[in-house]
Amino acid sequence: MSHTVYKEYDFKIQPLQPASDILIAELGEAGFESFVEEEHGILAYIQKSEWSSELLNDILILQNKNFDITYTIKDIEQENWNATWEKNFEAIQVDDKCIVRAPFHEKRNVEFDIVIEPKMSFGTGHHETTYMMLRHILENDFSEKSVLDMGSGTGVLAILAALKGAKNIDAIDIDNWCYLNAQENVVRNNCDNINVYEGDVGLLKPKQYDIIMANINRNILLADIPAYAKSLKANGMLFLSGFYRTDLPAITSKCKEFELNFVHEFEKNDWISAFYRFY
Structure with a gap:
């Protein structure tokens, strides 16, 4: 992985929102792996081996006349991307209880202190x-x-x-870099009850869980909700994100087909994270 070469797209966006969020969502579905949000736009990264000159042809936001979006492209080595990430990464605090920070940030006095070095992972x-x-x-x-x-x-x-007391946890990602990176971060945070796997929803059979979390995108969620339902124990909880407010009816309808009942959602800048319970 140390010799992986990425294509870096430097997008300049006016006005910035909601075009930036929409662009990230569309690029994610097109195979881009990671993003850095900047003052005037975003940096987006895709492995050179996955790249083609027609890659952006189906990115609809680029054709929207309400936004002025320009970009430049260059090759970048993995190590250079890490330096870019470190320059831009600031610690994130959630509800005064949890900090997500990099190894080079000072530790803060909160209940849950998480150290993440994402490299190319989301x-x-x-x-x-x-x-x-x-x-x-x-x-x-x-x-x-x-x-x-x-x-x-x-x-x-x-x-x-794990820090909240879960007894055993499976973490699954289809991307090899995410798989390796998650393993590193699990060790970094001393979470020996997390098992990391490389793969997709096919790994679930015949496992059963009290709680399933999936932060992916609308299309994958809709395809995989049936498998999540089969893998949830009675009264199990399902947390989904990676989609917009306009996608919530379709997600909730698919969940309802499998007796996954909507509880409530959070919304932030038109993104949704929804909670369902299996009755």
Whole structure:
């Protein structure tokens, strides 16, 4: 992985919102792995091996005349991306209870202190969806629960679940870099009850969980909700994010097909994180 080369897209966006969030969501579905939000736009990264010159043809926000979006492209080595991330990364505080920080940040006096070095992985607490998923964990009882973190990225959600008392946790991501990075962050936070796996929803059978968390995107969630329902124990909790307010009816309708009942949601900048319970 040390020789992985990425394409860095430097997008300049006017006006910045909501175009920036929409662009990140569309690029994520197109295969981009990581993003750095800047004052005038975003930096977006995709492995050079996954790149093609037609990659942006289906990114609809780029065709929207209400926004002026320009970009430049360059190759970048993994090590250089890490330096870019360190320059931009600030510690994130959630509800005065939880800090998500980098190793070079000073420790703060909070109940849950999480140290994350994301490299190319998604999930630092900066993006609205990760932030809201952390809020769900803080507000619910994870003590002695079995937990699945699906699409785990850095492993930050699994780590907070462990700190909240979950007894055993599986963290699964399809991306090899996320798999390796989550393993590093699990060790960094001394969470020996988290098992990290590389793969997709096919790994779930025949496992059963008290709680499932999935912060992915609308299309994958809709495809995988049936598998989540099969893997939830009676009265189990399902936390979903990675989609917009306009997607909530479709997500809730799919959940209802499998007896997953809507409880409530958080909203931040039109992003949604929803809580369902299996009755």
